[in-house]
Amino acid sequence: MTSNPRNPVSHRYIAAIDQGTTSSRCIVFDSSGSIVSVAQKEHRQIFPRPGWVEHDAEEIWANVLDVVHGALQKMSITVHDLAAVGITNQRETTVLWDAETGRPVHNAIVWQDTRTDQLVRELAADGGQDRFREKSGLPLATYFSGPKIRWLLDNVPGVRELAEAGKVLFGTMDTWLIWKLTGKHVTDVTNASRTMLMNLRTLDWDDELLAAMDVPRAMLPEIRSSAEVYGQATGTLQGLPVASALGDQQAALFGQTCYAPGEGKCTYGTGSFLLLNTGTEPVTSANGLITTVGYRIGDQPVTYALEGAIAVTGSLVQWLRDNVGLITSAPEIETLALTVEDNGGCYFVPAFAGLFAPHWRSDARGVIAGLTGYITKGHLARAVLEATAWQTREVVDAMNADSGVELSTLKVDGGMTANNMLMQFLSDVLDVPVVRPIIAETTCLGAAYAAGLAVGFWPDVDALRQNWHRAAEWLPAMDAKTRDRGYRKWRKAVQRTMDWIDEDDE
Numbered sequence: 001m002t003s004n005p006r007n008p009v010s011h012r013y014i015a016a017i018d019q020g021t022t023s024s025r026c027i028v029f030d031s032s033g034s035i036v037s038v039a040q041k042e043h044r045q046i047f048p049r050p051g052w053v054e055h056d057a058e059e060i061w062a063n064v065l066d067v068v069h070g071a072l073q074k075m076s077i078t079v080h081d082l083a084a085v086g087i088t089n090q091r092e093t094t095v096l097w098d099a100e101t102g103r104p105v106h107n108a109i110v111w112q113d114t115r116t117d118q119l120v121r122e123l124a125a126d127g128g129q130d131r132f133r134e135k136s137g138l139p140l141a142t143y144f145s146g147p148k149i150r151w152l153l154d155n156v157p158g159v160r161e162l163a164e165a166g167k168v169l170f171g172t173m174d175t176w177l178i179w180k181l182t183g184k185h186v187t188d189v190t191n192a193s194r195t196m197l198m199n200l201r202t203l204d205w206d207d208e209l210l211a212a213m214d215v216p217r218a219m220l221p222e223i224r225s226s227a228e229v230y231g232q233a234t235g236t237l238q239g240l241p242v243a244s245a246l247g248d249q250q251a252a253l254f255g256q257t258c259y260a261p262g263e264g265k266c267t268y269g270t271g272s273f274l275l276l277n278t279g280t281e282p283v284t285s286a287n288g289l290i291t292t293v294g295y296r297i298g299d300q301p302v303t304y305a306l307e308g309a310i311a312v313t314g315s316l317v318q319w320l321r322d323n324v325g326l327i328t329s330a331p332e333i334e335t336l337a338l339t340v341e342d343n344g345g346c347y348f349v350p351a352f353a354g355l356f357a358p359h360w361r362s363d364a365r366g367v368i369a370g371l372t373g374y375i376t377k378g379h380l381a382r383a384v385l386e387a388t389a390w391q392t393r394e395v396v397d398a399m400n401a402d403s404g405v406e407l408s409t410l411k412v413d414g415g416m417t418a419n420n421m422l423m424q425f426l427s428d429v430l431d432v433p434v435v436r437p438i439i440a441e442t443t444c445l446g447a448a449y450a451a452g453l454a455v456g457f458w459p460d461v462d463a464l465r466q467n468w469h470r471a472a473e474w475l476p477a478m479d480a481k482t483r484d485r486g487y488r489k490w491r492k493a494v495q496r497t498m499d500w501i502d503e504d505d506e
Contacts, residue, residue, distance in 0.1 A: 011080075011081060011082055011083035011084075011457070012030065012031070012081055012083075013028050013029065013030055013036060013077060013081055013082050013083065014028070014029050014082065014083055014084060014085075014086070014448040014451055014452045014457055015027070015028050015029075015068065015071065015072075015082050015084075015085040015086070015448070016028075016029065016085065016086045016087070016088060016444040016445070016447040016448040016451070017064055017067070017068065017085060017086070017087045017088070017177065017447070018088050018089075018248070018251075018441075018443055018444045018447065019060060019064060019087065019088070019089040019090060019173045019174075019177060020089075020090050020248065020269070020270070020443075021090045021093075021110065021111070021112075021269070021270040021315075022042055022043070022045070022270060022318075023040050023041060023042040023043065023063075024040070024041055024043065024060060024063045024064045024067050025038065025039065025040040025041075025067055025444065026038070026039050026040075026064075026067040026068045026070070026071040027071065027441060027444040027445075027448070028071050028072070028075065028077060028082070029444075029445065029448045031457065031458070032467055033439060033445060033448075033449070033464070033467035033468075034439070035439065035441065036075055036077070037071045037072070037074045037075040037077065038071060038074075039066070039067040039068075039069075039070030039071040039074065040067060041063040041066055041067050041070075043055060043056065043059050043060050043063055044056060044059065046107055049115075051113070051114035051115065051117075051353065052113055052114070052115050053109075053110040053112045053113040054107035054108060054109060054110060054113070055093065055107060055108040055110055056104075056107055056108070057095045057097070057104045057107070057108045057173075057176055058103070058104060060108075060173070060176075061176070061177070061180050064177060065236070068085075068237065069236065079236075079237050079238070079239070079240050082240055083241075083451075083452065083455050083457045084229070084240065084241040084242070084243035084244075084451040084452065084454065084455045084457065085233070085237070085240055085241070085242055085243070085451060086242075086243060086244035086245070086246075086447035086448050086449075086450055086451030086452075087174050087177055087178065087242065087244065087245045087246075087447055088174075088245070088246050088247070088248050088251035088443050088444060088446060088447035089172060089173035089174040089177070089191070089245070089247060089248060090110070090111060090173055090248060091111060091172060091190075091191060091194045091247035091248060091249065092111035092143055092144055092145050092148070092172065092194050092195075093108050093109065093110045093111050093145075093172060093173055094108060094109045094145045094148035094149055094152070094170065094172065095108040095109075095170075095171055095172075095173070095176050096149070096152050096156075096159065096163070096168050096169065096170055096219070097168065097169055097171075097176070097179075098162070098167065098168060098169075099166065099167050099168065099169050100167065102179075102180070105152070105156050105159050105168060106152055106156050106159075108173070108176075109148040109151065109152065111143055112271075112311060112352075112353045113142065113148065113353075114142045114353050114354065114362060115142070115151060116142045116147035116148060116150070116151050117142050117362050117501070119147050119150060119151060120140050120141060120142055120147055120362065123140055123147070123212070123213075124140045128140075129141075129360060131212075132196055132209060132212070133284070133291075134284070135199050135200065135201075135206055135208070135209060136193075136195075136196045136197070136198065136199070136200060136206075136209060137193065137200045137282060137284075137290060137291030137292055138194075138196050138290055138291075138292075139288075139290070139360045140196075141354075141356075141360055141362060142353070142354070142362055143309070143311075143356065144194055144195060144196040145170075145172060145194060145195040145196065145197070146195050146196035146197050146209070146213045146215060147196070147213070149170055149195075149197075149213070149215050149219075150213050150214055150215060153214070153215070160216075163216050163218065163219040164216045164218060164219075165218065166218035166219060168219055169185055169219055169221070170215075170219045170220055170221070171185070171187065171221055172187060172191045172194070172195075172247075174187055174188065174191050174245040174246075174247070175187045175191070175221045178230055178231070178242055178245065181231075181233045181234070181235075181237065181242050182230060182231030182232060182233055182234065182242050183231065183234065184230050184231040185221045185222065186221050186222045186223075186224050186230050186245075187221040187222070187223060187224070187245065188223070188224055188225060188226045188244075188245040188246060188247075188296070189203055189223055189224070189225060189226060189293045189295075189296045189302060190226055190245075190246050190247040190250040190292070190293045190294070190295060190296075191245065191246075191247045192205075192221075192223045192293075193292050193293040194247060194292065196209065196213065197209050197210055197213060197215060197220070198223065200282050200291060200293070200304070201282070203223060203293075203296075203302060204223060205217055205220055205223070224245075225296040225297065225298055225299065225300075226244055226245060226246045226250070226254075226295045226296050226297065226450050227243065227244045227295075227296070227297045227298055227450035227451065227453050227454040228243065228244075228298055228454050229241045229242070229243045229454055229455065230242050230243070230245070241451075241454075241455055243450075243451035243452075243454040243455050244447050244448075244450035244451035244453075244454055245447075246295060246446055246447055246450055248267070248269075248273075248443045249267055249273040249275055249307065249309075249443075250275065250292070250293070250294055250295050250305070250446070251442075251443045251444070251445075251446030251447045251450070252265055252267040252273075252275070252413055252414075252442045252443045252446055253265055253275045253277065253294055253295070253305060253446065254294075254295050254446035254447075254449055254450060255413070255439075255441075255442030255443060255444070255445035255446030255447075255448075255449060256411045256413060256437065256442050256446075256468070257461070257464055257465045257467075257468045258275070258276075258277045258411070259277065259303075259461050259464075259465070260277060261277050261278055261279035262276070262277065262403070262405050263276070263277050263411075264276035264277065264399070264407065264410070264411070265410075265411040265412065265413065265442070266392060266410055266411070266412050266413075267412075267413050267414040267442070267443065268313055268314060268388065268412060268413070268414035268415065268416035268417055268422075269313070269314050269414045269415055269416070270312075270313070270314050270315045270318075271309065271310050271311045271312060271313055271314070271315065271356070272310040272313040272314075272388060272391065272392060272414075272416075273307060273308070273309050273310070274307065274308040274310075274392065274395050274396065274399065274410075275292075275294065275305045275306070275307045276305055276306045276307075276399055276403060276407075277294055277303060277304075277305055278294075278304050278305055278306055278403065279303065279304065280301045280302065280303060280304065281304065282304040283304065283306055283402060283403065285306060285398070285402045286401070286402060287358055287397075287398035287399075287401045287402050288357050288358025288359060288360055288398055289306045289307060289308050289357055289358060289395070289398050289399060289402055290306070290307040290308075290309060290357065291304065291305075291306060291307075292304070292305050292306075292307050293305070295450065297450065297453055297454075297461075298453075298454065306399055306402055306403060307357070308357040308358065308394075308395030308396075308398060308399060309356045309357050310356055310357065310388075310391045310392070310395065311350075311351075311352070311353050311354070311355070311356045312350040312351075312352050312353065312366075313350075313387070313388040313391065313416065314330075314388075314414070314415060314416050315350075315352075316348070316350045316352075316384050316387060316388075317330050317333050317384060317385075317416075318330065319350075319352075320333065320380075320381070320384055321333075326377055326380065326381070327381070330415075331418070331419075333381050333384065333385060333419070334385070334419050334420070334421050334422070336377060336378055336381040337378060337381040337382040337384075337385055337421055338378075338421060339376075339378035340376065340378035340379050340382055342379075342382070343370075343379055343382045343383045343386055344370075344372070344374055344375050344376070344379035344382075345370040345372065345374075345375075345489075346368065346369070346370045346371060346375050346379045346380065346382075346383045347368070347369045347370050347383055347386075347387070347390075347489055347490055347493040348366070348367075348368050348369075348380070348383040348384050348386075348387045348493075349366060349367050349368075349369070349387065349490075349493045349494050349496075349497050350366045350384075350387055351364040351365050351366045351367070351497040352365070352366050355494070355497065355498075357394075357395050357398065358394055358395060358397075358398040359394075359494070359498075361497075361498050362501070363498060363499055363500060363501040364497040364498045364499075364500060364501075365497060365500040365501065366497065367493060367496050367497050368380070368383070369492070369493035369496055370489070370493070385419065385421065385422045385425065386425060386486075388416065388422060388426070389422065389425045389426040389428075389429045389430075390429060390486070390487065390490040392410075392426060392429075392430065393429045393430055393487060393490075394494075396410075396430055407430070407432055408432060409432055409433050409434075409435055410426070410427075410430060410432055410433070410434050410435070411435050411436075411437070412426075412434055412435065412436050413436065413437065413440050413441070413442040413443070414440070414442075414443075417436045417440055418440075420474075423436070423472075423474045424474045424477070426474070427474040427475060427476045427477075428476050428477060428478035428483060429478070429483055429486065429487065430476070431476045431478075431480075431483065432476065433473055433474065433475050433476070434473065434474045435470055435472070435473050436470075436471050436472045436473075437468055437469060437470060437471055438469045438470070438471040439467075440471070449464050
């Protein structure tokens with residue numbers, strides 16, 4: 001682990017940048033892990049065609065600078081009060097930029113984007129969907145960065161030649177921000193493990209995977225640990241150590257202090273992601289889960305995780321608000337859902353970008369099943385919320401089967417945990433307690449914790465465990481017959497989403 005040249009005693013705070021799918025935030029924490037200051041700014045969602053989702057990386061960079069300065073100004077904190085800054089980021093989102101000018105060669109392609117569907121099918125024709133799973137831990141899917149890089153190389157004129165010469169660089173959003181802050185072209189093991197180009201055991205780019213995906217090694221960043229000083233910031237943040245990077249879900253695992261094998265969490269945001277710490281050996285899933293890197297602190301052994309990724313949860317509420325206009329703000333959905341006692345037999349499977357874990361079906365599209373003349377907007381609102389819980393149940397069942405250990409409690413975080421009706425329903429369908437910590441912003445907290453460990457702001461993970469406190473708990477109250485019938489109907493609805501996309505669909 002790299003030591004911090006600044007004296008940690010004189011620095012009272014740690015900052016974390018959370019570069020998310022819909023917005024960028026900066027949160028400043030004190031040594032107890034409490035939030036001191038927050039600033040947040042949304043960025044545009046660009047939809048050039050159905051299934052295509054892009055972001056403007058330059059806009060995101062400008063927003064990141066705005067929120068960092070905004071968070072400091074709110075509490076009259078200066079950069080000299082910070083021991084370090086950590087970064088957590090939307091994973092798999094792919095940006096390529098010119099190494100000399102620093103300008104992106106194309107909009108960033110977002111993790112939800114499905115434009116690589118045909119490429120993924122071509123790659124799967126030789127070895128199936130699990131062709132790269134043994135090395136990368138990942139099934140072939142549009143979700144991951146590798147196919148997105150390949151699409152940009154094949155479709156943006158002149159970029160492949162520049163990339164082969166190392167003149168066009170690839171990064172996920174952590175890499176883009178570290179490069180803009182420090183000039184260093186690096187990523188961490190958690191983000192690298194989401195590209196489909198890193199070997200899970202060697203923790204390095206894999207020649208066989210690179211050749212199969214046709215991605216030149218020269219454009220790839222150096223893979224580092226999740227907690228070490230990558231460099232000092234320049235510009236208005238002059239001298240600030242940039243000391244951690246974790247993909248957002250791994251950051252939440254770290255912030256929830258899931259440091260022992262068998263400990264897990266689920267983050268409810270745009271999508272939802274359940275991660276289970278499996279220790280220092282990767283566990284290969286037989287049930288549609290992803291094997292991924294959990295985190296790596298300095299030069300310690302890497303910690304692996306099993307992950308269940310659900311593409312659409314919070315974004316379904318956004319869709320109901322923005323595209324359909326059934327509600328005018330996200331919190332309204334709970335009020336609307338509480339106008340009815342149940343879903344009236346209505347199930348909503350939001351396969352907007354196909355189905356992620358445990359199905360991995362890019363040919364699926366969303367359905368609302370069980371509609372009758374009885375259904376009201378209240379029933380639809382309830383079905384939208386229940387979809388998040390039923391999708392979690394599918395992932396928990398897969399995780400229990402893979403790990404051989406039954407989940408006994410689910411630690412939760414993220415924006416949707418403010419919805420009490422959803423949290424109670426989640427506990428009911430899982431039949432386990434659901435627990436939310438006092439600091440629900442565990443993604444930022446995880447990045448702050450990792451940066452703090454790297455510079456000696458916190459001595460060890462035991463100190464971080466002592467910061468974790470329970471804020472709320474929901475206990476199961478549904479009878480088994482009701483739960484089993486609901487789950488049976490949900491699975492019938494899921495089957496009806498599949499095989500929707502045809503060869504001639506645009």
